Amino acid sequence: MINLFQDKTKLILTILFLNSIIGFSQNEKSNEIVIKGIVLSEVNGKPLENVYVSYKSRYRYSSTDENGKFEYKYSIREKDSLETIELTALGYENIDTIIRVDKPKEYVFEFVMRPRFGLNREKALTDIKNGEINILESSGIAPVFYKSDSKFAKKYNVNFVEYGCEAIAEESLYEYNRTVFEYLDKKYGKKWRKKIRKDIVGLNEENE
Incomplete structure (x- = not known):
């Protein structure tokens, strides 16, 4: 009889303890x-x-x-x-x-x-439609230019646009450039890829 009473007492105390925890948790979350x-x-x-x-x-x-x-x-x-x-x-x-x-x-x-300057696939398609074939670069504070850039730009009628130290998301540059690369592939085949500088964002991913 005593054991039964003790068991019931333990059960009641356990329930009260659990209720106090739940109540505390609910009060805490309510604020x-x-x-x-x-x-x-x-x-x-x-x-x-x-x-x-x-x-x-x-x-x-x-x-x-x-x-x-x-x-x-x-x-x-x-x-x-x-x-x-x-x-x-x-x-x-x-x-x-x-x-x-x-x-x-x-x-x-x-x-x-939204990306800065609206740089995405749609922007690239609009520029291409308007005859502005741009290849975007972001070289940091000190932009890097090569003599071959001007030769390539003239031959394939493109512009190299350098953003320098402007904060541009790499995924924006990639999506924009990839769209331009698709256009160049369609217009000139793949031969242009061997002549362009290799550090252009998106170029390596396209070649993989």
């Missing part, structure tokens, strides 16, 4: 804002890694992982009302949005970031 989502590139639709996600009122930030995902949590403060979220990434236009943070809520976002 919490959860912000998460994924960031994609407009250039190719793929997830963007290392996007800086800033929460302005808190002076805090998070960043996307290799799958383009991010998450941030914080407790609501008494005077909280609105929060500005800003996304920045190398070679892309900034994105910002404003959310309410005065009540517990979970926000799930899907952001699509």
